[in-house]
Amino acid sequence: MLPRLGLVLAGLALLPALAQAQAGPHVMQRLDQVPWRTSPSGLASYAVEADPSVPGAAYSLLLKLPDGFWIPPHWHPLDKRVVVLAGVLLMGSGDRVDASAATALPVGGFVLVPARSHHYEGARGETVLLLYGTGPLQTNFLEAPARPPTH
Numbered sequence: 274m275l276p277r278l279g280l281v282l283a284g285l286a287l288l289p290a291l292a293q294a295q296a297g298p299h300v301m302q303r304l305d306q307v308p309w310r311t312s313p314s315g316l317a318s319y320a321v322e323a324d325p326s327v328p329g330a331a332y333s334l335l336l337k338l339p340d341g342f343w344i345p346p347h348w349h350p351l352d353k354r355v356v357v358l359a360g361v362l363l364m365g366s367g368d369r370v371d372a373s374a375a376t377a378l379p380v381g382g383f384v385l386v387p388a389r390s391h392h393y394e395g396a397r398g399e400t401v402l403l404l405y406g407t408g409p410l411q412t413n414f415l416e417a418p419a420r421p422p423t424h
Contacts, residue, residue: 300321300322302319302321302335304335304358304359304401307319307335307337309335309337314342315338315339315342316336316337316338316339316342316344317336317337318334318335318336318337319334319335320332320333320334321333321334321335321403322405323408324408325404325408325409325410326408326409326410326411327408327409328408328409329407329408330407330408331405331406331407331408332404332405332406332407332408332410333403333404333405334403334404334405334410335358335401335402335403335404336401336402336404337399337400337401337402338360338394338395338396338399338400338401338402339396339399340360340396340397340398340399340400341395341396341397342395342396342400343363343370343372343393343394343395343396344393344394344395345370345393345414345415345416346367346368346369346370346391346392346393346414346415346416347391347392347393347412347413347414347415348388348389348390348391348392348412348413348415349386349388349389349410349411349412349413350388350389350409350411350413351388351406351407351408351409351410351411352385352386352387352388352406352407353385353386353404353405353406353410354383354384354385354386354404354405354406355383355384355386355402355403355404356381356382356383356402356403356405357378357379357380357381357382357383357400357401357402358380358401358402358403359380359398359399359400359401360380360396360397360398360399360400360401361377361378361379361396361397361398361400362377362378362382362384362394362395362396362400362402363375363376363377363378363394363395363396363397364376364378364384364392364393364394365392365393365394365395366390366391366392367391367392367393368391368415369393370393370395372395375393375395377397391415
């Protein structure tokens, strides 16, 4: 046990040097000033840190789901982490959307979505999420999502 503690302490001693080596400007973003990019489906996104499609890069991505919006069942090749910043995330597991089986996660809720797990998400109220992980963030739908109606 003590040799491991020594390794941990030695690693912690390196943190200031690592922080200096990677020093740069802070990345700051106010939620009320996000320059959202909205898709035709109504889902809005903003890459806060890095491009989520870059392999091996740490990313942070904001998503905004309109009230009642559901993301159909899908999976990701890598783990994804989600924090609820506004609204209520409805999170479910499986191959079909079942609103009655989804867990409601209010502001401050957290989800670790393991790689390859089939899941779906919905929104109660306008819901803002912070997604983060290591790229590439790739979404594989179990069925092709329905296209929004055209007028």
